[in-house]
Amino acid sequence: MSELVDFLIVSVVLIAIGIYGLVVKRNAIRMLFSIEIIANAANLTLVAFARGLPNAQGQTFALFSIAIAAAEVAVGLGLIIVAYRLYKEIDVAEFRSMRG
Amino acid sequence: MADPIFIAVAVLTVGTAIIALEARELIYGAIALAISMLGIAGFFLLLDAPFVAMFQIAVYVGAVAVLIIFTVMLVRTQALFTTKEDKKRKGAGIALMLIIMASLGALLFVSGINGQFGNFDSAEAIDFREIGELMLTYYAPALIILG
Numbered sequence: 001m002s003e004l005v006d007f008l009i010v011s012v013v014l015i016a017i018g019i020y021g022l023v024v025k026r027n028a029i030r031m032l033f034s035i036e037i038i039a040n041a042a043n044l045t046l047v048a049f050a051r052g053l054p055n056a057q058g059q060t061f062a063l064f065s066i067a068i069a070a071a072e073v074a075v076g077l078g079l080i081i082v083a084y085r086l087y088k089e090i091d092v093a094e095f096r097s098m099r100g
Numbered sequence: 101m102a103d104p105i106f107i108a109v110a111v112l113t114v115g116t117a118i119i120a121l122e123a124r125e126l127i128y129g130a131i132a133l134a135i136s137m138l139g140i141a142g143f144f145l146l147l148d149a150p151f152v153a154m155f156q157i158a159v160y161v162g163a164v165a166v167l168i169i170f171t172v173m174l175v176r177t178q179a180l181f182t183t184k185e186d187k188k189r190k191g192a193g194i195a196l197m198l199i200i201m202a203s204l205g206a207l208l209f210v211s212g213i214n215g216q217f218g219n220f221d222s223a224e225a226i227d228f229r230e231i232g233e234l235m236l237t238y239y240a241p242a243l244i245i246l247g
Contacts, residue, residue, distance in 0.1 A: 044140055
């Protein structure tokens with residue numbers, strides 16, 4: 001049967017993939033994908049420990065985290081659409097109107 | 101070692117997460133991200149958390165993934181975008197990812213968490229009523245602010 005450490009390994013792998021996407025990718029939407037992957041991995045860790053202990057607070061925290069991440073994605077997508085309207089590009093290297 | 105359902109869901113989640121980042125077309129990446137979130141919901145079901153799993157499906161797959169697909173539809177990226185990515189940054193990114201995986205993994209195994217939760221499967225599952233009770237009594241201020 002699967003142990004707690006198996007879920008944690010999956011979570012670590014997902015966090016690493018998310019950090020890779022955040023560092024390497026220049027497309028703003030792909031960076032948003034990476035942020036979502038990291039948030040999902042964190043929720044997985046929360047619920048895995050909540051099952052292991054057993055404690056209902058872990059699942060409650062995961063529910064709050066899911067709701068907050070959804071709101072943050074909405075804000076991020078709004079920013080991307082406004083930036084696309086302004087620059088006609090979503091390459092983050094092109095967002096340079098504030099550069100000195 | 102682990103049961104096959106867990107391995108299947110893990111391969112699905114991690115594989116579609118990689119596809120979400122590396123797919124040539126953005127729309128395929130968005131669909132792969134939605135499938136990855138479904139995989140995470142599957143993990144929640146494996147962890148005896150049906151309430152969180154349904155919440156994840158309703159919010160993430162139902163709202164967030166659809167929002168992302170709408171945005172991908174509104175934003176039209178040129179075809180020559182993918183040729184601008186340079187190899188050195190990608191190599192550094194892969195090295196960073198492997199370092200993070202190795203260090204966090206080593207931390208996991210050294211901390212001795214492997215044997216501690218001996219009753220992982222035989223412990224009681226959390227009742228969703230318990231979550232509701234917690235939500236409305238202890239976490240009520242957070243819930244109100246979140247609303």
